[in-house]
Amino acid sequence: MRRDGCDLVGMTGMPEAALARELDLDYACLALVANWAAGCGDQHEISLPEIFANLEAATAQVPPILTALLAD
Secondary structure, eight states: OGGGTOSOOOSSSHHHHHHHHHTTOOOOOOOOOSOTTTTSOGGGOOOHHHHHHHHHHHHHHHHHHHHHHHOO
């Protein structure tokens, strides 16, 4: 994937997006990145405490993002 220019590879979202399009439904995905090094090999290893810290920091950003997106 990196060879193709990707910086991040998600493991969810595609089945839902395809089904939403097929049913002509509006769809948006808000995904949290907890382990940016997944699948990058040993040279980019990240520890479990770092993953949890990333997840905590990303989770804290969700309410303001949703508030801004859903505001009238």
